[in-house]
Amino acid sequence: MLLIRHFxxxxxxxxxxxxxxxxxxxxxxxxxxxxxxxxxxAPDDALFATHRNHGHLLARGADPGRLFAEILGRRDGYNKGKGGTFHIAAAGLGFYHTTGIVGGNIPLATGAAYAAKTRGTGALSVCLFGDGAMEEGAAPEAFNIASLWKLPVLFLCENNGKYGANKAVGAAQSSTMAAYPLTELPGLYKIPAVQIDGTDVGAVFNAVSEATGRIRRGEGPQFIEAQSVRWPGSEGNWPVLPVATNVNLAWDASPVPESKRDWYRSSDPVLIFIRELVAAGVATREQIAEVEKSVKAEISQAVQFALASPFPEPAEALRDVFA
Ligand SMILES: Cc1ncc(C[n+]2csc(CCOP(=O)(O)OP(=O)(O)O)c2C)c(N)n1
Ligand SMILES: [Mg+2]
Known part of the structure; x- marks a missing residue:
């Protein structure tokens, strides 16, 4: 989690x-x-992410240097600099596609689940998407066929609207969807669906383990809505850092400008987990600070790697590109 934050x-x-x-x-x-x-x-499970994909790739073990290189359009990137931030694919990690087309990955993940079922590989698909993707027609179409054919796919909806962009409609809803709670939509298609606190590491781990267990036992698709509170740095058109994160903010948020401090105090999942680990006696503050130190060193090396990587030659522009 610290690697993602500092990346x-x-x-x-x-x-x-x-x-x-x-x-x-x-x-x-x-x-x-x-x-x-x-x-x-499992290593051969198929993953499909969105425009907010960097964290998913890092969580699955992507190399931060190659990821920076891809985003910066450099030759050492995962897709030789041609995918960019929106369309990074890392098949070796099971990420067949990440996409800037909101909702576009839902039928693709469902198709991969159909392929896995047809071939009898035992693999499943994990489809990560935002609450905004639920309004795309492709979402209910995919839910329907996934349920009818009992396809091995986990629909994991990350609803980051809680108290954020959609303060007016409340915690369990999305600013872009008339249907609420969001779990009712897959529920209509008889897909088991739960809402969980997406800022609670243990709750997410347990819900996903239960869902993937059911999928692997042949029970068909499952849906999870993980709720989080939108980071105040993502409120405008471009990300803006209110503060450079460091683990001490878990106990003293005073370095954060006052208007953004609430989020770091009560909704920042990294700081919540740090406090949880320390309170449970799993790690000391000093040990966590050491982890952060090594993460920061890794990130600074990764940045150097990406900046040293050349841009692709213009003549390579259409190589490896398919339409
Ligand atoms: C098909 C399509 N429509 C519209 C857009 C423009 N767009 C980019 S991000 C976004 C909001 C997506 O919201 P959500 O799925 O909740 O993801 P979040 O950014 O909140 O993580 C929209 C509408 C797009 N990229 N693709
Ligand atoms: Mg959203």
Whole structure:
């Protein structure tokens, strides 16, 4: 979780320094969903993520240097710099596609589940998407066929709207969906669906383990809505850091500007988990600070790796590109 946080904060700095252009999204504030959700999968399970994909890739073990290189359009990136932030694929990690097309990965993950079932591989598909993807027509179409054919797919909806962009409609809803709670939509298609606190590492791990257990026993698709509170740095069009995270913020949030402090005090999943580990006697503050120190060193090396990687030659522009 700290690796994701420091990767994303370094990425904001790289963008501000002009090392890449175009729109991008960061996973800050959702680390407690992606990390435990992907912790217990099998190597040949298929994963499909969104425009907010960096955290998922890192959670699955992606190399931070190659990931930075891809986002910066460099030759050593996962897709030789041609995928960019929105369309990173890392088949070796099971990520066949990540996409800027909201909702586009839901039928793709369902198709991969159909392939796994047809071939009898025992693999499952994990489809990660935001609450906004639920409004796309492709979502209920995929829910329907997945349920009818009992396909091995986990639909993991990350609802980051809680108290954030959609303060007006309340905790369990989404600003983009008339249907609520969101679990009712897959429920209509008879897909078992639960809502959980996406900032609670243990709750996410348990819910995903239960769901994947049912899928592997042949019970068909499952749906989880993991709720988190939108990071205040993602409120505008571009990510802006209110503060550089360090583990001491878990006990003293005073370095955060006052208007953004509440989120770091009560909704930051990384700081929540740090307090939980210390309170449970699993780790000391000093041990966690050591982890953060080594993560920061790894990230700074990864940034150097990416900046040293060359841009692809113009003549390579259409190589390995399919339409
Ligand atoms: C098909 C499609 N429609 C619209 C957009 C523009 N768009 C980019 S991100 C976004 C919001 C997505 O919300 P959500 O799925 O909840 O993801 P979040 O950004 O909150 O993680 C939209 C509408 C898009 N990329 N693709
Ligand atoms: Mg959202």
């Amino acid at each position: 994303e904060e370094a990425l904001v700095a790289l963008h501000e320094q002009g090392h890449f252009s175009g729109h991008y999204h960061v996973y800050i504030g959702q680390e407690a969903t992606g990390v435990p959700a992907l912790a217990d999968l």
